[in-house]
Each structure stands twice: as structure tokens, then as C-alpha cells.
Amino acid sequence: xxTFGGPALILDRSDINTDEIIPAKYLTENSKEALxxxxxxxxxxxxxxxxxxxxxxxxxxxxxxxxxxxxxxEHAVWVLxxxxxxxxxxxxxxxxxxxxxxxxxxxxxxxxxxxxxxxxNLGNDVExxxxxxxxxxxxxxxxxxxxxxALNPFDxxxxxxxxxxxxxxxxx
Amino acid sequence: xxKTIAQKIFKDHLRDTPSSDNVVLDLDVVMCHEITxxxxxxxxxxxxxxxxFDPVKxxxxxxxxxxxxxxxxxTQAKILRDWAGxxxxxxxxxxxxxxxxxxLFPEKGxxxxxxxxxxxxxxxxxxxxxxxxxAGVGTTDLEVGILKGVCSFRMPETLKITITGILPAGxxxxxxxxxxxxxxxxxxxxxxxxxxxGPLVAAMSMESRMTLCNMAIEAGGTCGICYPDRVTAEYLWxxxxxxxxxxxxxxxxxxxxxxxxxxxxADEITIDVSNLAxxxxxxxxxxxxxxxxxxxxxxxxxxxxxxxxxGRIEDIREAARILKGKRIADTxxxxxxxATPKIYSQAMDEGLIKIFMDAGFCVTNPTxxxxxxxxxxxxxxxxxxxxxxxxxFNGRMGKGGMVHLMSPLTAAAAAVAGYITDPRKYI
Ligand code: SF4
Numbered sequence: 001x002x003t004f005g006g007p008a009l010i011l012d013r014s015d016i017n018t019d020e021i022i023p024a025k026y027l028t029e030n031s032k033e034a035l036x037x038x039x040x041x042x043x044x045x046x047x048x049x050x051x052x053x054x055x056x057x058x059x060x061x062x063x064x065x066x067x068x069x070x071x072x073x074e075h076a077v078w079v080l081x082x083x084x085x086x087x088x089x090x091x092x093x094x095x096x097x098x099x100x101x102x103x104x105x106x107x108x109x110x111x112x113x114x115x116x117x118x119x120x121n122l123g124n125d126v127e128x129x130x131x132x133x134x135x136x137x138x139x140x141x142x143x144x145x146x147x148x149x150a151l152n153p154f155d156x157x158x159x160x161x162x163x164x165x166x167x168x169x170x171x172x
Numbered sequence: 173x174x175k176t177i178a179q180k181i182f183k184d185h186l187r188d189t190p191s192s193d194n195v196v197l198d199l200d201v202v203m204c205h206e207i208t209x210x211x212x213x214x215x216x217x218x219x220x221x222x223x224x225f226d227p228v229k230x231x232x233x234x235x236x237x238x239x240x241x242x243x244x245x246x247t248q249a250k251i252l253r254d255w256a257g258x259x260x261x262x263x264x265x266x267x268x269x270x271x272x273x274x275x276l277f278p279e280k281g282x283x284x285x286x287x288x289x290x291x292x293x294x295x296x297x298x299x300x301x302x303x304x305x306x307a308g309v310g311t312t313d314l315e316v317g318i319l320k321g322v323c324s325f326r327m328p329e330t331l332k333i334t335i336t337g338i339l340p341a342g343x344x345x346x347x348x349x350x351x352x353x354x355x356x357x358x359x360x361x362x363x364x365x366x367x368x369x370g371p372l373v374a375a376m377s378m379e380s381r382m383t384l385c386n387m388a389i390e391a392g393g394t395c396g397i398c399y400p401d402r403v404t405a406e407y408l409w410x411x412x413x414x415x416x417x418x419x420x421x422x423x424x425x426x427x428x429x430x431x432x433x434x435x436x437x438a439d440e441i442t443i444d445v446s447n448l449a450x451x452x453x454x455x456x457x458x459x460x461x462x463x464x465x466x467x468x469x470x471x472x473x474x475x476x477x478x479x480x481x482x483g484r485i486e487d488i489r490e491a492a493r494i495l496k497g498k499r500i501a502d503t504x505x506x507x508x509x510x511a512t513p514k515i516y517s518q519a520m521d522e523g524l525i526k527i528f529m530d531a532g533f534c535v536t537n538p539t540x541x542x543x544x545x546x547x548x549x550x551x552x553x554x555x556x557x558x559x560x561x562x563x564x565f566n567g568r569m570g571k572g573g574m575v576h577l578m579s580p581l582t583a584a585a586a587a588v589a590g591y592i593t594d595p596r597k598y599i
Contacts, residue, residue, distance in 0.1 A: 015358055015359070015457060017565050019563075019565040019566065019567055019568055020565070020566065020567075023545075023567055023571070024544045024545055024546060024568070025545065025546065025571075027207050027208075027236075027546075028207075028237075028242075028244035028245050028248060028546075029244070030210055030211060030214060030244075030247065030248065030251070031211075031214075032211075042566060042567040042571065044456070044566055065359060066358060066359035066362070066392065069358055069359065069392065070294065070563065070565060071293075071294050071544075071563075072208070072292055072293055072294040072296075072308040072309060072310055073207075073208065073310070073311075074208070074211075074292075074310035074311040074312060077310070092359065092362065093362075094359070094362060094392060095326075095362055095363050095392065095394055096294060096308055096309060096310055097310075099309070099310065099313065099324075100310035100311075100312065100313075103310060103312035103313060104312060152191050152193050152194065153190075153191040154190040154191035154193070154194040154324070157190065163312060164312050164313065164316055164324065165215075165219075165312055165315055165316055165319075168316045168319075168320055168322065169221065169316075169319070169320075171188070172187070172188070172196070172320045172322050
């Protein structure tokens, strides 16, 4: 199983699409590792700097609604993975992106809008810890806040197996 | 209790129920293209799992960048080509025979009512036009599909969209779906099947139904779906004539893939198109849509006609109605990319290609090309494109470029005027 949590990158906007996460022009790469420098390159969000230290040190993303909408490209998940970001917490996800996360043994967790507000209001430096057994997230910034999340049994099995291919190869 | 068409298809293909919310389905068709499949192939090879569950049910095409434009895209094409060769995938389409996947595969008769279809491409929802459950997936789902012929889904809910009224002159399926996305917003149909029903859908050609279903994903939908009927049976007849005694018999059989009258829906909406104006997007999200009159005069640099949304013969015919005998404005570049070789050749036979060329258009080979900003018409920083494609995300057709989505007719009008304008003036 992958490890989850760490310093969070707050992306305070809805509808961040896969072209923003990894532009199509990098889809000609045939390895996940090669995608690494291009993470969030085309993201339109205030003064966000895709080359900044903040992103480099982040191990989780906290964001708003409909994260990962657009293309089916799993590159959008891999580019997070190769940058050591194994989890995204959002109000909601686009279906394919969410499935791709769990298919790679990564966590895509949904929290209600007010919980996302709470995390964002914890300040600039938020640390996320996750307990997948208890289904609890703790976000620590200026203060600490704990939230429970729902993880369906199948998604949990995908995380434990390390992904859908590992799961399916054994079972089908 | 009655079932929706999606529930019927799920029941018919159920392999496993790993949790109360999730199902694993057997797949009828797994489609592959050279952008998302090579990584899947490389990964399967690295794991010692270089096998395919059924070479007949796998279809593959090189379409996104073709002929290859550089060493990297040539390598992607080669990985797919070599793989198709070693696994004896008969339905593999390369330079000369290739075209945009979601136009090519239906044209070959690969999609049938009641099928389950996946592809590593979000616009796989297009194939729901045939009454199939067709969903875009990522590379891992694609790998498992290739290897095991199965895919997992959450039990989908269905959003029923009844479309009524008669389309005014100059208004098309593209305008209808843009208007629907505007109503639903970009995530209004997330995790839902969008069932398109009603008199207008029944009267639509397969081409128009494909345009409708193609953009389901832009509202977040898992799949668009239309009931298979006589129009479907007539389109598929060359491929199914040995399976049925008559078209009538096929129509009767297809009706088993209609939702029951007492099926339950997550939501139902009705759209009346009687007064619909041509629609155009204005921002970087496909739900940012306005009537064309509100966009009158917006400057453009390039017109792009093609893609899995609107690169079909019907689209080329409509645009040619405006372009016939005219020249496009000196200030714009026009690019036509017929979606498949068959469409291209038919457009030639009908004299349409000449109309486009005489008007000043560049006609490319069938490819996705500029639709995703990879070749044949990438925009420069600050340039604006009037496009018949399906996505207007920031950077979609080139970094710093802007895309206005519209119907082929509206794009043709923009080409002639040199700016966005109401196409109804020209018809
Ligand atoms: S034409 Fe555009 S949207 Fe359609 S499959 Fe190709 S790249 Fe995707």
C-alpha cells in the first residue's frame, strides 16, 4: 500500500481539468517519470507557481469541486504520483479521474464543502494525516481539525491491493 | 420494477459485484489509440502480462497524431502497431485507413445496441448513440480491459433528458448539446448516464445522435445513450444483415434495449428546442455558452472543422452550404479535417472538398490533429479559434490559445465573415 498524507497544496478553485494538471502536449511521453516536471503547468489560479517550492514539498492536494474533469488521461494521476502526491481531497471529482486514482492505489477522498473551507482556513501550511482503517483525516495548520470520510469497501480493496490491475489479475 | 437501458445492459454483462456500489462488467469492445495505449502496453510487457483477452473484441487505431509528426509520436505509433501485429488484432487502422476513433469505429459497424464498450479516451461516450454503454476510462482500466475483458463501474444513475420541438433552420445537434451542457454545468451529470430521448432525438440521424452523445462527458456524464431504433438499424444494416431477416426484425429486437416506462431516474429534464439559437462557448469551460447573437463580431484567427464531434459527412455538407461560391476572410485560416477516409472520399464524390478548397480551406488527412493541440493547426499564444470540436479548456489547442466551440454551420459563417456571426444570415 502507498503512504498517504503530508504537507498539503491548497488549490482553491473548482473544475480544475486534466489539461491544467498535465497538458496534452506531454502525452507523447511513454514513461510516467518523464511527466514529472510538467505538473500543473497550465493551471490558472491566482499567483500559483507550478515551479514553486510549495508544490515541490507537497504530498497531498486539497481542492474544490469536480477536480480532474476533462480528458480520461491517467497521466493526470501519474504526474501526481511521480511527484509523491498520493492523495487528493476534494468536494467532488470527475468520475474517470477518481477511478484512475483508486486504480493506481491512490486516494481520492470527498469531503463536504464546509470541511474543505475549514481546511483552507487553517492557514498556508497545512499537514494532512490519514487513517484509512478508521476513515479519518486530520488537517493541522494554525489549529487541527479531524474529519471522517466514506471509503467504499471496493475502493479500500484497490488501495490495499496497490491498484486495479493487481486486484483484477488475481481475481478474474 | 422497470429498468433503464443502462441497468439492462449492466444486468446482461454482470461479472462480479465487489461491493454494493460497484459492479464488474464483461466487455464487448475494447478500443485503443496511440496516445493512451502504449503506456498500457509497456506496463503489461514489464509485468510479464503481454496478452489480450480476445483479439477480435479489441479494436485499435492510430488517430491522434497521424502520420506521426516527430520521433516521440512515431514511437507511440510503433508500439501500438507492433502490439496489434503480435496479437493478431485484425481491426487495426494505420495510415491510409485511419481516422478519428469515435467516427471510424461506428462506421465499421463495431458498436451494436446493448454492448459494453471502453476506451482510454473520454469521448468514448459517443458510442452510446447506438444504445450501447460506452465509457471513457484511464490507462489502468484499459490494461485490465485488454488483459481480462472486464471493467469496474459504480452503479450509474440515469438522467433522462427529453428533447422536444423542431430545430429551427440553422440550428443543429451541436447547438442542442451545448445548450444542455449550459443548463447542467460541467459536473451536472457526474457519475450519471445521460439518456437522450424524445421526438427530436427519434428524428435525428445517427451522425447527430453521435454529436449529442459525444459531449456527454463535458457535463461530467459517464455515457450518453439513445434508444436503438429504425435509424440505428438502417445505419447498421450492412453489418447485421446476416443476423436478422429484415430491418423490421432488427428494430423489434433492438427495442429490448429501451428503458421500461416505469424505470426510475435520478432526475428528468425536458428541453424544448423550438426557439433555440445557434450556440457558442465564450470561456475555458464547455458550460460557458451564449447565443451566437451575443458573440457577434468576436474576432477569430482560425476555423477548425473536424473531430469526433463534428467531422462527419453531415457536418461537412452543412458547412459547405455556406461556403459554396464564397471565399473565407483574408484575416483567417480555415482547416478542414474530415474524420475518416470514408467521409473524406464521400465528401470528394459530392464535390464538397472542392467547395472548401475553393473557399480557401486547407484540407488535412483524417486525424484528431488540432482538436487537442498536437498537430495540424496548433494555435499560437493569444490566437483564437472557431472550432467544431468539443473542448475549450485553456491551452487545449495550443498554449495561450482560445477556443470557441460551435456547430459546423456557425464555424463556416465565422470563416466567411472573419469573426463570429449568426450563420442564419447566410442560409
Ligand atoms: S477528435 Fe479530439 S476529442 Fe475526439 S478523440 Fe480526437 S482528440 Fe479526442
